Amino acid sequence: MSGEIIKMIFAERNYDAWCSPVYQEMGGHPILLPEKIFRKLPLVNNNEMLLSEFLKPFKKNKVELQSDLILRNLNNPEDFIRFISPDN
DSSP states (O other): OOHHHHHHHHHTOBTTEEEEEEETTEEOSOOBOOHHHHTTGGGOOOTTOOHHHHHTTSEEEEEEOSOGGGGOOOOSHHHHHHHHSTTO
């Protein structure tokens, strides 16, 4: 993940909406949560709820970027190894 991408997302932060980077109409990572949304996470009583479900009722600020790096998922050690491999 490029530091420049993080700076661009942070520059578009919104205190009333969460920020999602977008590349060619596809949402990616990392997302940025404002404090008022972040503080509600511990109140979720459903351990099966996906973060995407939790975020649905909140406003979303899409940050258009010109890098497909935001589409990379690093959900487990294997994903990370693939991400850092020279063939990537």
